[in-house]
Amino acid sequence: MLVSTLLVLLMIVPGLALFYGGLVRAKNVLSILTQVLGVTAVAILVWVGWGYSLAFDAGGPFAGGMSKAFLSGITGQSASATFTAGVGIPELVFVCFQMTFAAITAALVIGALAERVKFSAILLFSALWLTIVYAPIAHMVWATDGLIYGWGALDFAGGTVVHINSGIAGLVGVFFAGKRIGFLKEATPPHSLSLTLIGAGLLWVGWFGFNAGSNLEATGGAAIAMINTFVAPASAMLAWLGAERIFSGKASLLGGASGAVAGLVAITPAAGTSGVLGAAVLGAVAALGCYWFVGRIKHQLKLDDSLDVFGIHGVGGIIGSLGTGVASSPLLGGFRPADYSIASQTVIQGQAVAVAILWSAVGSAIVWALVRYSIGLRVAPDAEREGLDITDHGERAYNL
Secondary structure, eight states, rough: OOOHHHHHHHHHIIHHHHHHHHHHHOGGGGHHHHHHHHHHHHHHHIIIIIIHHHHHHHHOOSSSSSTTGGGGGTTTTTTTEETTTTTTEEEHHHHHHHHHHHHHHHHGGOOOOOOTBOOHHHHHHHHHIIIIIIIHHHHHSSSSHHHHHHHTTOSSSSSSIIIIIHHHHHHHHHHHHHOTTTTTTTTOOOOHHHHHHHHHHHHHHHHHHHHGGOSSSHHHHHHHHHHHHHHHHHHHHHHHHHHHHTSOOOOOHHHHHHHHHHHHHHGGGGTTTHHHHHHHHHHHHHHHHHHIIIIIIIHHTTOOOOIIIIIIIIIHHHHHHHHHHHHHHHGGGGSTTTTTHHHHHHHHHHHHHHHHHHHHHHHHHHHHHHHHHOOOOOOOOHHHHHOHHHHHHOOSOOOO
16 A cells, blocks of 8 residues: 555656646646646645545545544554455555545646646645545545445546546636637647656556555455556557547557546546456547547537646546446456446446536636635736746746
8 A cells, every 4th residue: 555655646746747748838847847746745735634534534425524634643553444354554554545646636637727827826726626625525435424435336446536526627727717828829739748658657657556556455356456457548548549540540649648548547436346348448438538529529619628637537537437337247247246237336326427527516616716816817918928937937847
């Protein structure tokens, strides 16, 4: 669990930072890197302050209590309330593991508003959003007294908590922040796909801590999550590249990286319950769904989701969470009881998805509004044209 926790941290810094950093224009590289770094620090402090307690302390169906605020009563000898085969892990390890989940979820959101939002606004948003939106959804899904947990929804490693949640928050944020100057009028190609590939590779490596670590023990359950974390992104990558080859004539590096991430997103909720065949199908279906949204629907809607946070994490998370009901079936090699019902489980999955979307949409709108009407969201137009690296941070990524 110590290693898995550090692998998830690797996903954020440097994995997600480099993935996002390569996708923005050169004048905004340091801005997005610094935002990811800053959000990580905010998430750590919010989590140990009150986030963990709101998420995992005993409470009601929507949120936990505050008896564990600032980790009150938790020592090196405290055992986590989460047990497998009667064996607990130190609660501080569980705190740290879940802390990295909170950090990467908040960091994912900022990609939707890249290149136009103030650093201070991002930090304030993260602190408020983790409190109002993330911690309650984590409680609903993973705490034993949570609403969605009680329904019997399957979310092994965060399809609703992490991906749908961040995708919806990013989508709502786009409407509050508005479009970038020159959107659909000026070309905004990624400045370094090499950095993006390095980031994608680190995300994939770190995802083994994310998925296999969610088993909380080095047992067969972790092995199932591990093999699925190989298979789903591989299938998704080839599906995305194949779609690109058919519809645009070229199979791109960006497409391959995007497909792999889409597959990782989709398998997250099913990682510990899906069979290998189900993982392969789920990854491919999610990749095609994300490709369709990013390549067509996004442009029809004129949606300036800068780095496709909703297009990949939101859409992929919805497909993955709903598809978990199918992929987990023993008919596809899934690891559920013989009397498992695809139909009834998929209905439960749909209910969980609906609650996650609604809570994230309403909560995120409240938080973005608070930020916008208090300290403001957008940088000045001249600052946006010059680039946030200089105007927000006084540095350049490349001094040529």
